[in-house]
Amino acid sequence: MSSKKTKKVTIKQIAEVAGVSFSTVAKALNDDVLINKETKKKVKRIANELGYYPNLLATGLRKKSTKTIGVILNDLTNPCFIETIQEIENQLSNKNYTMLLIDSNLDIDTENKNIFTMLSKGVDGIIIAPVSSNSKNIQLILDKEVKSVFIDFIPKYKNINYVYVNHEYAALSATEYLIKHGHKNILLINGPLHLAACSKFQNGYIKALIKNGLAVDKSLIVNKYIKIDIVYQKIMDLQKDCPINKIYTAILCVSDLAAMGVYKALKELGFLIPNDYSVVGYDNTFFAPFMDPPLTTVNSPLNIVSKLSVGLLIDQIENDIRLTFQKKVEPNLVVRNSVCKIN
Amino acid sequence: MSSKKTKKVTIKQIAEVAGVSFSTVAKALNDDVLINKETKKKVKRIANELGYYPNLLATGLRKKSTKTIGVILNDLTNPCFIETIQEIENQLSNKNYTMLLIDSNLDIDTENKNIFTMLSKGVDGIIIAPVSSNSKNIQLILDKEVKSVFIDFIPKYKNINYVYVNHEYAALSATEYLIKHGHKNILLINGPLHLAACSKFQNGYIKALIKNGLAVDKSLIVNKYIKIDIVYQKIMDLQKDCPINKIYTAILCVSDLAAMGVYKALKELGFLIPNDYSVVGYDNTFFAPFMDPPLTTVNSPLNIVSKLSVGLLIDQIENDIRLTFQKKVEPNLVVRNSVCKIN
């Protein structure tokens, strides 16, 4: 009933069939109060019969609004983005927006290109997890005056909207939890420091040590790209170097994924978790409770970050608000069974 | 240097500064061979200085091409889509397209809305994992004559482009593998049958049993939404019902995620894998090798599906090809340590 062979139906064609002007059709379809109810009904019926759907490019060109939001992530490979994407998509759908998703692959130039892609495509706003906290791309977004929210990012300037998880506190609380359980030598498996999140995470770890009168041993800090097999290999190597004297008794990981690599290595080497080594993760991903033993980890409320980001961004767009908002969301430790008391 | 306070720069403004007509600017920016090299250089310099970027809505309206592809997935919650999204994004980026991503939440009406959203936004093509194989939405896409590829889908009609994983063979090979290891009573943890993939998966399982002269016991087939904790609960319940006589010795799961739920339940009940129960997954997700024991699973080459889909779709778009393509990709069993021989 609905679809004819005709390629694409426009309001002009509807107008012809309905015997009214195309501007009347436009108004009727937009529920303009001035249009006669009968005409409206008729127009809508015909539009429906012809299988009409609006050309949002034309609308966008006129109205300067596309109902699409650009989401620029720095690394789609990172599984904690799954949750982010899911929740952002969900929230945007609720508000009748769609998501243009793009990945910067942790590369500044790609990110730059991505920003221009989004601008060119006329997005109403941008949600971005920047590659680096001190690249020119951040200023670029501000200069172009596109509505934006930064996530997973700690800004140096004011006038930036951001929603971020307090990564420092995440590491701090996890480290203190380990310290309270008697651990004095804690291996930190972290990502590269040019990632703002990793740098903050490391700060938290160090602060906790200092606060508790413990020495910071640089050799216990690993900064690598946090791919699961890289972590696995790193642990294997570390253990090969010092198989006898345990120089650390606990391992704090910057992600649950990393913890998975740690688990595998330790088990392969015949160690028991938490008896031989305690492990703490970060993210509280869906698989954490299903690990063996269930992973004690810091819950990073990414769903909240996503929800807030979308909500605030859309608010800004629809109400043309100029106030900047800056939200910090606090992570919380989720205790399971991968840490034990020692001494 | 690059960004002025001016809101949005258009070719008209560039024209004014350059002292040429705006159509000359347009041609210069598009590297039209007819334009004088000096003019071109000058125009490009000015465009750059003014921080110009094209308005792709206008371009799209004229050229009927937006360089964006709509990706409609049926359930973003399913972790096997992570890989799909990653690879699709990756492939599209390589070809200078961007992805409009939307989730149908396994709901036909949402899917219908999503298709119209994509059409309205003028996507050059659609990659869709349909909610159901017999909904009207499939015909809708064909009627609207938008270039498309169906994934995770087995079509009833011809003239449909699809790339799909042979789910039937996946289940068949996994089941036969278990049978060869002496298992005669195999519990199937499957999703709901209205999902084409699940229906095919079940067929494969049944075919393997019949082929090997084994009875099909309906009570050994579970059709539930494959959420990790639902599976976990299901196994707990099953075991509560029959704690003594093992009515099955192996469990075939429709996803690695389901297998994770199975692992947790079995371990909690004090069973050893694979000694007490053998388990096989499906998807070969990133965490499968990191499970304990490493999960034997069927590799579903989603990256290949994604790569093929994007490649063929873009081919179609850019060369206006009308031939339909239909690709089947074959899964392969990845043997790890979650299955053992019995009897």
Add this chain to the structure above:
DNA sequence: TTGTAAGCGTTATCAA
């Protein structure tokens, strides 16, 4: 080699 003008499908202003 450059400029003029029409048109893509809408919205919005003004006149009828």
Add this chain to the structure above:
DNA sequence: TTGATAACGCTTACAA
């Protein structure tokens, strides 16, 4: 209550 018409920013014949 409806209809002309201009405009959004670009591409593309066609004219100069």
